[in-house]
Structure formats: structure tokens, C-alpha cells
Amino acid sequence: MPNIRPSSDLRNKYNEISEFCHKYSEPVYITKNGQGDLAVMSIETYEKLIGKFELYKLIEDGTEAIKNNKRKPAEDVFDFIENELTE
Incomplete structure (x- = not known):
């Protein structure tokens, strides 16, 4: 199941998102105004x-x-x- 987060979490919960990406090697999908906007993943x-x-x-x-x-x-x-x- 994809991990979907609001764009405010990039600012407020960056470390949590980073840890998730590194631990599970999966992207986190970021929404803006309720719509898909970005996919964030670790460099690896x-x-x-x-x-x-x-x-x-x-x-x-x-x-x-x-x-x-x-x-x-x-x-x-x-x-x-x-x-x-x-x-």
C-alpha cells in the first residue's frame, strides 16, 4: 500500500519521511491540495x-x-x- 502524505509533512515531518524511504526502499507520495504532486525516495x-x-x-x-x-x-x-x- 503506498505511503501518501500531505505536502505539509515535508516541512513538519521530514525526518520521519526520510527514515521511511530508507527503511522500506519505497517512495512516499506527496499531495498538494488533495492531488498527487510528488514522489520522494532515497537516493539509493x-x-x-x-x-x-x-x-x-x-x-x-x-x-x-x-x-x-x-x-x-x-x-x-x-x-x-x-x-x-x-x-
Whole structure:
């Protein structure tokens, strides 16, 4: 169940919101005048979320490459990476 709080809690109960976000790794939804306005989360949770989006994008790119027959042998890719790391 989402944690929904009024915007006044950001000012009056910031530490409580921060502790919740860190403890449960979930966002807190902030309302303004009874309407959804913001989602607040810990930096750690945000970075994990962004990492997932980046991974999904790479998977999507790989799937498109397979569909368009733009594949390379794994050995060639690993050789390229190794060369990039040694330069």
C-alpha cells in the first residue's frame, strides 16, 4: 500500500519521511491540495530504479539488433572491450 502524505509533512515531518524511504526502499507520495504532486525516495532507491531503466534499454537495444540481424560474435565484443580497457 503506498505511503501518501500531505505536502505539509515535508516541512513538519521530514525526518520521519526520510527514515521511511530508507527503511522500506519505497517512495512516499506527496499531495498538494488533495492531488498527487510528488514522489520522494532515497537516493539509493532512485539509483537502483535508474539502473533498471538503463538495463532495460540495453536489453531493448540488443533485441532490436537481433531482429535486424546486427549481431557480432561474443569473442569480437570481448576483444573490443579488452582493447578499450588497456588503452
